Amino acid sequence: MQQIVNFIIRNKTFLLFLLLFSISILFTVQSHSYHKSKFINSANFLTGGVYNSINNISEYFSLKSQNEILAKENNRLKSILYNHKTKRDSSYIDSISFNTSYKFTTANIIKNSYNTVNNVLLVNKGSKNNIKQDFGVITDKGILGIIDQTSKNYATVLSVLNSESNISAQLKNSNQFGTLKWNGKNPKYTQLIDIPKNAILKKGDTIITSGRSSIFPKGVLIGTINDFNLDQSENSYIINIELFNDMTNIEHVYIIENVNLPEIKKLLNE
Template identity: 50%
Template sequence: MQQIFNFIFKNSNRLLFLLLLGISLALTIQSHSFHRSKIISSANFLSGGVYEKANNINEYLNLRTQNDALALENANLKSLLFNKKDTTQIKKLDSLKGVKPSDIIVSKVIHNSYNVYENYLTLNSGELQGVKPDMGVINSLGIVGIVDNTSAHYATVISILNKKSLINAKIKKSDHFGSLTWDGKSTGYVQLIDVPRLATIRKGDTIVTGGQSVIFPENINIGTIERIYTDEETHYYKIEVKLFNDMTNLGHVYIIKSKNREELINLEKREKDE
């Protein structure tokens, strides 16, 4: 307390000057509308700047929540897209490829390998969320892989950049089918093999998932044709496909429940046994 009194006594002249200056400014502002408007404008500018900075910080801190909300919204939009009817074709009774919002599980990639021959991803969703082996995994750009194993809260996925991966795919323009594989060379390319030579194909044509798969809905994007070869042994086309996805940078993904998969497999197995 004594130090405070000493400070006031030592700086009494300065403090008196500041007090009188403050009183004079207040009287000036109150008696002149021009000065008052300038002060208010300056105060609004300063407070607006502070609020803007605070809002920017708040938005940054809420990015994760916003991303999760956008992922859920995208899942609902994708379910509508998958179920959109093609009015140029005869209505089909087969609902195997139908995807409802309840058939989509939103998840996130928490680990991703892409620099070995057998690459896997880990997702932060598991059995408690309804994830099971052999479910297809996609994102907004195309296919990502197939669920391999699950635990209560996590799932591992066989990446399309895996030499064991084999997915039914087709040329969108001509509907000619083949098998999608990976030769282990580049993270940006996969190969479509066993495409018949009678298929009319060109560089730039789009490759999508085929209708023979019960893992992926039909017509999910994969990539575009980059190069075309002829396999000397099989005499079928071998196509180099440039992926739409950057498989080295994956975030939110969508796990698609395999509708009626077990029923179809059992039916096909029974047919072979007979």
């Protein structure tokens, strides 16, 4: 017993180092597994508050460009609205559109990140606004990520530029689907893997979400094919996709809630 105590006293520095180092490694491993970074995330009172107050100042610098982006989106939506031929027929009763299955919430990005391998963003809406884990996040141009951790006022978003996020995506002109997985190199491009070999691909083809994960509705834009080649097993393609979103300049986003998600989950678990 004496010797054990002596050993601990003699090596106390090394033992402390070992303890703290393994705690950090534990946190790191946790952050590398999907939806597990419970303790160390920026969606808390302190870090969220700091980022929010800084963003209150810095958002003025990009005000002009963000206004232009929003005006462009308005323009696009207006053109859809007024060019859409609605049937003003008395016999036509629209009973479907009341029963929407996707709810949208607007939010602002208060912390953007695109320089690491696992990028996490922070938005200024949280559980107070009924935001929960696994809600989708998009911008007007396309997909952005999935909600990870939430606090009362803030939520973290696993960006598409995160090697942990797997989003189901498909080709627009055929139904072959694969998984989006970023290789951590260039924030302008992401990779789509597991597209079967018999798919007909062309440079410039559009990639959309497949709606299989029931997080995103089907048809949210992702990007265009930049180049593609077969993977090591030569059975499926790895496609390099140029994202529609400029990930370095994002301010206004929409959080999507799939109202039917609990029902779908329940059905799948039975």
